[in-house]
Amino acid sequence: MIRVLLVDDEALVRSGLRMILEAAGDLAVVGEARDGDEAVQAAARLRPDVILMDVRMPQRDGLSATSELARHPGAPKIIMLTTFDIDEYVHAALRAGAVGFLLKDTPPRDLAEAVRVVAAGNAMLSPTVTRRLISAFAVQSPAPGLGARARLAALTERELEVVCAVGRGLSNAEIGRELEMAEATVKAHVSRALAKLELSNRVQAAILVHEAGLA
Template identity: 70%
Template sequence: MIRVLLVDDEALVRAGLRMILEPAEGIEVVAEASDGGAAITAAAKHRPDVVLMDVRMAGMDGLTALKELRRSADGPKVIMLTTFDLDDYVHTALRNGAAGFLLKDTSPRDLAGAVRTVAEGSAMLTPKVTKRLIDAFAGMASEGAGEARRRLSVLTDREGEVVRAVARGLSNAEIGRELAMSEGTVKAHVSRALAKLNLANRVQMALLVRDAGLT
């Protein structure tokens, strides 16, 4: 059973998240908190596997709480919730150890799926967030195209197709439809590519593709 802590300063938002997650198989909401400080206390008491937390809250904000929750290697995985206008916060959250970053309009199915993905040890980013991060970093210094292409050369042709689709911000389901493969097969290709490239998440993968000039 995946133990989840919900953190948001709006009671209605927490209630909505609870309604979505409680019926989901293998997920249990063990506690709620209304700000970052309360989240740290609740995490110490209830030992959740995953914390689903808003970025901006009255009192201690989510980014500050995230940094504290991730001080320990055995601390909970943290998924941050936000809206499109917070790209700077996305960057900071990833740097501070967030395992996932989702938009507040994420579907109930995808929300439960993200909790499971993060609990299993993988990173989870809404594809649209991935695309916006790439666009935001487009003007920043990057590694040379030749070196990026050398790194990508370890991939099979099929893995390369999947990785380039990830860089375009497509979800696993969208990639599957485009490349005529099952969603599970896409997920397997993404996992193998991340391992071969020694990358932590889809954003790093997409940035490498951009550096190689293959977007």
């Protein structure tokens, strides 16, 4: 059973999310919080596997809470929830350690599946969402960064190819077809690259690729 914590300042939203997730059968909502402070306290007390975290909340927002939670070893996987296609806070949240974001109007089946995928440590964002997100980030940061390129220099040629493909929003299966390698091999390259770059997820790697101007 995957343990989920819901964080949103609107009770109606939390109630709807709870109904959707608990109807899935393999997901258990272990608690709710109304803002970032309550989220941090509840996470320490309840030890959820996944947190669905609203971005904009009174008192303390989801970005601040995510930054704090992600610093702890064994932190829960955090998915940001937003009503906006691209929220100005999302880029910073991903850098802070969130594993991705979902729109609040995400279909119930997709919401439950996203929680399962994240809990398993697999792909953090759908390729479509990744492309949209990274595209918006690229517009905001058009100049290549020497620091980002220096970090990527630690990768092997093959790892760099794979990470650049991640930066274009490709899934492991798509990367495998493009580079003519098994999907399991792609996943291994991604894992090694993330470890070398000291990143927690593929979205952070994609942002780094765009900062380096290599996407």
